[in-house]
Structure formats: C-alpha cells, structure tokens
Amino acid sequence: MATAGARSAPSQTPPPTSAIRQTPAGPAPGRAEPPPWQLQRDSGRMRSSLAPLGVPVSRDRDDVSVCLSGSWYTPEACLQLKDHFHGQVSAACQRRNTGTVGLRLSKVVVVGDLYVGKTSLIHRFCKNAFDRDYKATIGVDFEIERFEIAGVPYSLQIWDTAGQEKFKCIASAYYRGAQVIITAFDLSDAQTLAHTRQWLADALRENAATSCFIFLVGTKKDLLSGAACEQAEAEAVHLANEMQAEYWSVSAKTGENVKAFFSRVAALSFEHSVLQDLERRSSAQLQVGDGDLVRMKGSSPESQEGRGLSSLGCC
Numbered sequence: 296m297a298t299a300g301a302r303s304a305p306s307q308t309p310p311p312t313s314a315i316r317q318t319p320a321g322p323a324p325g326r327a328e329p330p331p332w333q334l335q336r337d338s339g340r341m342r343s344s345l346a347p348l349g350v351p352v353s354r355d356r357d358d359v360s361v362c363l364s365g366s367w368y369t370p371e372a373c374l375q376l377k378d379h380f381h382g383q384v385s386a387a388c389q390r391r392n393t394g395t396v397g398l399r400l401s402k403v404v405v406v407g408d409l410y411v412g413k414t415s416l417i418h419r420f421c422k423n424a425f426d427r428d429y430k431a432t433i434g435v436d437f438e439i440e441r442f443e444i445a446g447v448p449y450s451l452q453i454w455d456t457a458g459q460e461k462f463k464c465i466a467s468a469y470y471r472g473a474q475v476i477i478t479a480f481d482l483s484d485a486q487t488l489a490h491t492r493q494w495l496a497d498a499l500r501e502n503a504a505t506s507c508f509i510f511l512v513g514t515k516k517d518l519l520s521g522a523a524c525e526q527a528e529a530e531a532v533h534l535a536n537e538m539q540a541e542y543w544s545v546s547a548k549t550g551e552n553v554k555a556f557f558s559r560v561a562a563l564s565f566e567h568s569v570l571q572d573l574e575r576r577s578s579a580q581l582q583v584g585d586g587d588l589v590r591m592k593g594s595s596p597e598s599q600e601g602r603g604l605s606s607l608g609c610c
C-alpha cells in the first residue's frame with residue numbers, strides 16, 4: 296500500500312435521551328464492573344498495514360461509556376432508537392461468550408468530496424488534534440482505534456479515503472468488507488451534500504447494503520450558526536432518510552460531537568458483530584447435529600427415517 300498514509304502538498308484552497316458520558320478509567324481492582332452497555336475507548340492505535348493483533352495499547356486511557364442513543368440528533372435521523380444492547384448481546388458479554396469479536400477488526404470507510412474534512416474528523420477522534428492546513432489524502436490511510444465495550448475488546452479500523460477524483464480508483468479498491476460506511480459532506484457547501492449519493496453508491500458497489508451501517512456526517516459545524524445551520528441540517532436529515540443512513544453534525548475544529556459520533560459507530564457495529572458471531576456459531580452447531588449431513592451410502596433419507604442406532608449396526 297505505497298500510498299497509504301501519504302498527504303500531498305496543498306493542490307486546492309467538509310431514544311431521545313443522551314447516554315454517552317465520560318467515566319473513570321477501566322474498572323480498578325475492587326471497583327464494580329461497568330454496566331454491559333458501557334464502552335471504554337482505548338487510545339492505543341497504529342498506522343501501518345500490519346494485522347491488528349499485538350497492537351500496542353497505550354496507558355493513557357480515554358474512557359467513554361456509551362449507550363445506543365444520543366440527544367444531538369433527532370429521532371428521524373436515527374438508525375435505531377433503543378437504550379440498550381440486544382438482550383443476547385448483553386448476555387454474551389456478561390458470560391464472556393463473544394467468540395472472535397474481540398480478535399477481529401471492524402472496517403469503517405470514510406468517503407466524501409475532497410476538502411470536506413474526512414481526515415480532520417478522524418484525526419480529531421484518534422489524536423485529539425486539528426490541523427488548519429489542508430493536505431490532500433493520496434489514496435488511502437487508516438487508523439486503528441481499540442475499545443473495550445462491556446469488558447470485551449473491540450477494534451475499529453477507520454479508513455480515510457481520498458476525495459480527489461484522480462485518487463478515486465486507488466481509494467475505491469479499499470471499500471470492500473466495510474461494516475460501516477461514513478459519507479461525509481461539508482455543512483457549509485451544499486454541493487458536497489448532493490455528491491454524497493454518488494459516494495454512497497460507489498461504496499455500496501463493493502458492499503451489501505444490508506450488511507453495513509450507513510452514516511451521513513455533516514462536517515465543519517462551527518462554520519454555520521442559526522437558521523443557516525438548521526436549514527443545512529434539515530436537508531441532510533431528509534437525504535439521510537433516503538439513504539437509510541443515520542445523520543450527525545460534527546466539528547473537527549471544536550471537537551463537537553466527534554467522540555460521541557464514533558462511540559455510536561463503535562456501539563452499533565459492536566452489537567452487530569456480536570449478534571453475527573452468535574448466529575454463525577449457532578448455525579454451525581445446527582449443521583454438525585443435522586442428521587441430513589451424514590447419510591449412509593446408497594440409502595435415501597426416507598429409508599433411514601425411524602431407524603435407531605442399533606439398526607445401523609452400531610451396537
């Protein structure tokens with residue numbers, strides 16, 4: 296991935312109660328376990344194409360607890376209105392029965408026009424930094440963010456893709472396998488909102504819509520206020536509904552909503568990953584126990600019906 300991580304010199308001049316809150320660092324000895332819906336973000340990360348296992352975890356934990364709802368978006372702009380994880384997910388977390396979820400990376404792909412602030416959004420979340428200078432992303436770049444959700448380790452691999460047309464074919468090669476698609480636009484530039492349809496269509500060409508969470512994110516919220524902001528957000532919510540996406544407004548400059556947004560991304564994709572894993576394991580068990588899979592040569596299923604083990608010559 297020769298182009299990953301590169302930034303070029305500037306070639307051109309982005310249920311209705313809040314439950315995301317700061318919590319103290321992970322449970323100290325003797326402290327009560329966090330409730331199952333709590334999520335703790337670990338600021339350990341890496342910038343390379345190495346596999347996720349063994350990614351160093353830094354000690355400066357920046358913990359957040361997360362629930363599945365938030366108050367900064369309207370219910371119409373929300374994918375799911377619920378306060379807690381699915382019952383099976385909570386139970387699996389409590390029993391530490393989340394299979395390989397903690398070992399895998401969930402892929403998040405961020406797409407959108409050039410200059411809308413994709414890199415800035417990711418940098419604000421992963422590095423808590425903001426750069427006023429524009430350096431175009433060349434191809435793709437990625438960050439890995441590690442979380443602990445309800446005691447289960449969980450990692451997001453967040454792919455930053457180039458918005459410039461000339462890098463589009465490189466970037467689109469990395470869309471496949473996304474669990475989350477974040478389509479970003481600049482709240483102060485209506486054209487970039489209109490282009491999100493095409494960005495989403497391109498990302499969905501490589502992914503099944505039913506297997507992805509789709510987010511529409513308005514960036515640079517700090518540049519708008521009052522009626523202009525309300526109007527831009529209303530148009531975005533309307534489009535988000537069409538796209539079956541969840542809408543968020545953020546500012547990488549001020550940090551507004553950035554952590555809450557990624558916590559929401561992590562919570563939804565974590566829940567989905569655990570449910571998928573439970574389903575996969577239960578269907579694998581069914582197949583092992585399914586008598587149809589083992590059949591005596593030369594005999595029809597009907598002729599075997601009603602036979603006990605002794606009639607098959609076992610005992």
Ligand SMILES: Nc1nc2c(ncn2[C@@H]2O[C@H](COP(=O)(O)OP(=O)(O)OP(=O)(O)O)[C@@H](O)[C@H]2O)c(=O)[nH]1
Nearest residue numbers: 409410411412413414415427429432458515547548
């Ligand atoms: N005021 C303000 N400026 C922002 C914000 N986010 C990004 N910018 C600025 O917008 C410009 C473009 O930001 P980038 O994050 O590089 O944009 P990008 O979408 O990654 O661009 P490409 O890599 O070309 O696709 C930079 O000058 C940023 O400083 C924001 O929230 N508020």
